[in-house]
Amino acid sequence: MGSVFDEKDFLASCGSTKFSNNMVAAGPFSTLQDAIQAARDIWFNKVDVNGWLEAFAAHPQIGQTPSRDHKSPTFAQWSKGEQSTAMSTATEVTLQELVQWNARYREKFGFVFLICASGRSTPEILTELKIRYQNRPIIEFEIAAQEQMKITELRLAKLFSNNVDTASAIKSLSTTNIATKAEDRVNIIGAHLTAATRATGAKPAHIPNRTRPPITTHVLDTSRGCPASGIEVRLEMWKDDQARPQFGEADIGGWILLGSSSTDKDGRSGQLLNMVEDLVPGVYRISFNTGKYNPNGFFPYVSIVFEIRESQKWDHFHVPLLLSPFSLSTYRGS
Known part of the structure; x- marks a missing residue:
């Protein structure tokens, strides 16, 4: 017997009426994984543009309190909780800047x-x-839809964590080898499991099914304010079992090529790594042939070295390059 939820539950998870109706019709779901698989299919293949916009409109702007008269009080409550880290790290200056950029984005x-x-x-x-903000509208519309799906998955996990049958099923899984070595996917995303689930003393099994390769990148030409296309990109991993790359030491022979590509018209690289579920922990390097892109620039090439730890092997790592002829920066995105 699967978990039974109604339209209000799924409306709290997404904000789209068409999505919630389709989820009810597709249910009940035996597991959270089944619900997420159905949700992805419904959201990307059955909900139309109006449904996407309805879901987007349900969200408050980052930094704002959800409306008390929201059509789903649970949706509003969850939105507030999901912004808790942002609010706790905000200052008066950054909040004001956030308001200004939110307005520019909406315009x-x-x-x-x-x-x-x-x-x-x-x-x-x-x-x-x-x-x-630099994206073309059609690109940004798709990215917003992908972010909505991430939020929906997080909230579906909350629904299931509140369900008694699911909590019992999770507890029974704790005696298996799978659950013993599984990572709590919900804790990775936001540590939002309820006290009832934690009381069972069990770890919910990791939910697979990535929708994109685990390591991605893009290049933005900040001097021109546009994506940088045609840049050759290489992804490598350090494979020397006897050592690891150290600052100031030669690293000849330790790097193994995992994949290569070139950035497209949107500055995004092609697939650099196979669609694996869990990454091999270790030190990785993404290199960019910036000298060919900017022949008169300062950087003949750029390499970004980063480490993925055991606890992060199910995460997604987006490592972009913000480039001009004489400066560069990067960060870990999602």
Whole structure:
């Protein structure tokens, strides 16, 4: 017997009436994984543009309190909780800047800036907002829909964590080898499991099914204010079992090529890594042939080295490059 939820439950998860109706019709769902698989299919293949815009409109702007007369009180409550990290890391200055950029974003795209805010600080959100503001509307519309799906998955997990049958099922899984070595996906996203689930003493099994490769990148030409296309990109991993790359030491022979590509017209690289569920922990390097792109620039090439730890192997790592002929920066995105 699967978990039974109604339209109000799924409306709290997404904000789209068409989505919630389709989820009810597709249910009941035996597991959270089944619900997420159905949700992805419904959201990306069955909900139309109006449904997407309805879901976007249900969200308050980052930094604002949800309306008390929201059509779903649970939706409003969850939105407030998901912004808790942003609010706790905000200052008067960053909040004012966030309000200004939110207004600019809405004026350009016609809908609220949407991002899965759980666990993100205000500076992180501001950085992402400014980068995405450079996108063309059709690109940004798709990104907003992907962020909405992340939020929906998080909230579906909350629904299931409140369900007695699901909590019992999770508890029974704790005796299996799978649950013993599984990572709590909900804790990775935002640590929002309820006290009832924690009381069982069990870890819900990790939910697979990535929708994109686990390591991605894009390049933005900040001197021109546009994506940088045609830049060769290489992804490598350090494979020397006897050592690891150290600052100031030669690293010849330790790097193994995992994949290569070139950035497209939107500055995004092609697939650099296979669609694996869990990454191998270790040190990775993304290199960009910036000298070919900017022949008269300062950087013949750029390499970004970063480490993925055991606890992060199910995370997604977006490592972009913000480039001009004489400066560069990067950050870890999502």
